Amino acid sequence: MIGVTPEEDLAIESRGLTKRFGRQTAVNGIDLAVPRGSVFGFLGPNGSGKTTSIRMLLALTQATSGSINVLGRRMPARLHDVLPRVGALVEGPAFYPFLSGAANLRRLDTADRHAPGGTRAARVQLALERVGLSHAADKKVHAYSLGMKQRLGIANALLLPRELLVLDEPTNGLDPQGTREVRNLVRSLAAEGTTVFVSSHLLAEVEQICTHAAVMSAGSIVAQGTLAALRQVGDTRVRVRTPDTQSAVRVLTHLGLDPTQTQNDRADPDVVALLRGTHWQPEAIVTALVAGGVRIRGFIIEEPSLEERFVALTGEGFDVVQ
Amino acid sequence: MSSSDVPPPENDVNPTHRGVGWDLLGSEIMVLFRRRRTWAMLVALALIPILLAVAVRLSSSTLDPGEGPPFLDRVSQNGLFVGFTAMVVAIPLFLPLTIGVVAGDTIAGEAGLGTLRYLLVAPAGRVRLLLVKYTGAALFCLVASLTLTVSGALIGAALFPVGPVTLLSGDTVSVTESLLRSLLVAAYVTVSLLGLSMIGLFISTLTDVPVGAMAATIVVSVVAQILDIIPQLSWLHPWLFSHYWLGFADLLRQPLDLGSFGQNAVVQVCYAAVFGSLAYSRFVTKDILS
CATH class of the missing domain: 3.40.50.300 (P-loop containing nucleotide triphosphate hydrolases)
Structure with a gap:
């Protein structure tokens, strides 16, 4: 053939x-x-x-x-x-x-x-x-x-x-x-x-x-x-950098997201939420945050990194499977 | 039918360029003779007749016939014997040592450097690489023998009278013929070393550590010579690759006797065939992990 x-x-x-x-x-x-x-x-x-x-x-x-x-x-x-x-x-x-x-x-x-x-x-x-x-x-x-x-x-x-x-x-x-x-x-x-x-x-x-x-x-x-x-296979996340942490959490929760606060090296913690399972576009989220009186210093879409996937597949650190 | 049997597409590497691949042999020879180590060994070989000749020249006492290594007593009468004496001195240890270094390094040296994998991926072809490596080692045997001969002839001519040579049979031959006989002796010694070269090549396919292969090859040559002097093993002697090493004296008789040349060649070809097959079967299936 x-x-x-x-x-x-x-x-x-x-x-x-x-x-x-x-x-x-x-x-x-x-x-x-x-x-x-x-x-x-x-x-x-x-x-x-x-x-x-x-x-x-x-x-x-x-x-x-x-x-x-x-x-x-x-x-x-x-x-x-x-x-x-x-x-x-x-x-x-x-x-x-x-x-x-x-x-x-x-x-x-x-x-x-x-x-x-x-x-x-x-x-x-x-x-x-x-x-x-x-x-x-x-x-x-x-x-x-x-x-x-x-x-x-x-x-x-x-x-x-x-x-x-x-x-x-x-x-x-x-x-x-x-x-x-x-x-x-x-x-x-x-x-x-x-x-x-x-x-x-x-x-x-x-x-x-x-x-x-x-x-x-x-x-x-x-x-x-x-x-x-x-x-x-990984998850896309939004990361909001703001001094108004509480308001941001409130607005995001209202949008149906599940925000968490993560510590960083600045005074105010970042607010992070998974985008999976929601229909919200990033621009709509920003609009909602601004409308909710949240002062935004930074708004980051975090694509899933290969590194997370890699570590999930092969194990952490020197602890690799032999 | 799998697609691997489909004729090559037009974007194949141009097959007309596929030559015999003499370039690799040229490159091998160039790499071998560009190494400082090779030159050091050749210089050391060239020094053997020079040391002999200078020692004889400086000493006032004349040797009785038969004293010292063969031919040494004749050196002061005729400079052309310097080369023969040097050959006799170099054959048991120093020549096999240099051959051990070159032949033991052939494959193991490339493996040790890691270049073996790049040669094979190029692709050099495993059989072709073995052939090229052996040819290089054989060429070194020739160059080493010629170095002894030429250096001996030059220093002999410089320090001693040169004239018609009295052969071992008592006949006298002209200077030209004695030089031709020197070349014949060099050819004899080159052939003598071909068996050991193949043994070295085989040992070299067994390891990635060139020094190990070199040492093992030299040990093999020493062991063969030890076996050769044990009378109880006389049945084995004609089959030892080192048995005819010093047999070139037959080339210094009139009429010229090529009998030992032939016997030597047969033994060397046998060793080359056996150890060549072993090297082949080992190397074509070897996992290159270096």
């Missing part, structure tokens, strides 16, 4: 992907579905099986059971067709410390038989420019800072135009500017049509750049979908 099979819309698809090391199950039957053209956040606390999953997707390790398709091809059987179209940063950058940044990229580029040698020097230069490392191209990598190595690792993934980029913790070790640049880079790559699969334990990062996400916990995927869908 010729036709669009589901696999062709997906850059990465796994079914029941499992990896066991001895008795320990590192990845437990995950079904990943990464749509083509998406920026897909692969979230989870440290040790939840993200990197092990990525190693299986890239055929670095063998799955104990389950199947993988990357760019519509079975892995690891078709890795020689698939991997040249995939750029990857896996578990941190790794380079030959005694070679310069540019020499390192040339070295790794020769490993790919599809990479044309004639354009190598130019492609290396371009990739270095793209991550802002041109000035350090001829410096030995042992003199690089962690952030520079991280950029060089990203440059390595960009040596050829790729259909899929797999970036494992791409902002590790980067300063705020570097993090921002990586975010912009991912956005521009996504705009060119590249599917980007980003693993991270940093929610803010994923929240800012991703269209889709999956959350891993203790080797299993506990949530997966578009970012909007993941967020929707």
Whole structure:
């Protein structure tokens, strides 16, 4: 049968992907579905099986059971067709410390038989420019800072135009500017049509750049979908900042909301109410508050944050499920 | 039929660019010979004949025939023997040590740096990577042997008279022919080390710690030489990869006897085949966790 099979819309698809090391199950039957053209956040606390999953997707390790398709091809059987179209940063950058940044990229580029040698020097230069490392191209990598190595690792993934980029913790070790640049880079790559699969334990990062996400916990995927869908499970709230706390509570209660007072670092507590289950639009609430004589200093709509959802799914603090 | 069997779409990576991939071999050789460690080992090898020659030159006492390492007594008469003497001195320990470092580092070194995962994701191909790594190690064997030969010839010519060489069989050959025989000895020694190189490559696929693989390879070469001197194990001796290591003296006879060259080559090819298969079966299924 010729036709669009589901696999062709997906850059990465796994079914029941499992990896066991001895008795320990590192990845437990995950079904990943990464749509083509998406920026897909692969979230989870440290040790939840993200990197092990990525190693299986890239055929670095063998799955104990389950199947993988990357760019519509079975892995690891078709890795020689698939991997040249995939750029990857896996578990941190790794380079030959005694070679310069540019020499390192040339070295790794020769490993790919599809990479044309004639354009190598130019492609290396371009990739270095793209991550802002041109000035350090001829410096030995042992003199690089962690952030520079991280950029060089990203440059390595960009040596050829790729259909899929797999970036494992791409902002590790980067300063705020570097993090921002990586975010912009991912956005521009996504705009060119590249599917980007980003693993991270940093929610803010994923929240800012991703269209889709999956959350891993203790080797299993506990949530997966578009970012909007993941967020929707949480609750939208209004937060009113006012010196007239009592009046505000009265007005909101009158509107059918269930306001509570929350302490903050200012003298007057904020008044917070869930919007779920009411038909009130924010502007109507403001109108009602003003009409009720409440002096408003601030009125904030709080969208449900991914962080709350993440913590609800994976546990609080260091207490993550092992 | 799953979509994985569908012919490649047009946005596939251009398959015409898929070459044999000699670039990786070039890069491997470049990385190997750009390392300071490689140079340090080659310089140390070059120093062996230099030390020998200087010591002989400075000492006033002449050696009786047969005293000291083989050929040493002839050095003061003919500088061309410096290279042979140095070879005999270097073969039991120092050459295997350098081979152990290079061969033990092949895969484990990449794993230790973490670059192994990037080479494989590129994708280098696991079999191709093994072949490239082994070729690099074999090339190092050749360069190491030639270093000893060339350094020996140069220092010998500088410090001692050079003239027609009296071979072990008593015949005399011209300087040109004796130089050719030196190259033949270098070839013999290179071939001698190919078995050990493959053993090192295999050990290197077993670990992510390059120093461990290097040490293990060197230990293997020492153990083989110990087994080779235990008379009770004489049945084993022809099968030891180190058994023919010092057999290049046959190349210094007239007429030229290539018998030991051939036997040596057969043993080395056997070792390369066995340990090559082991390295292959280990490496293609290995989980790369480094």
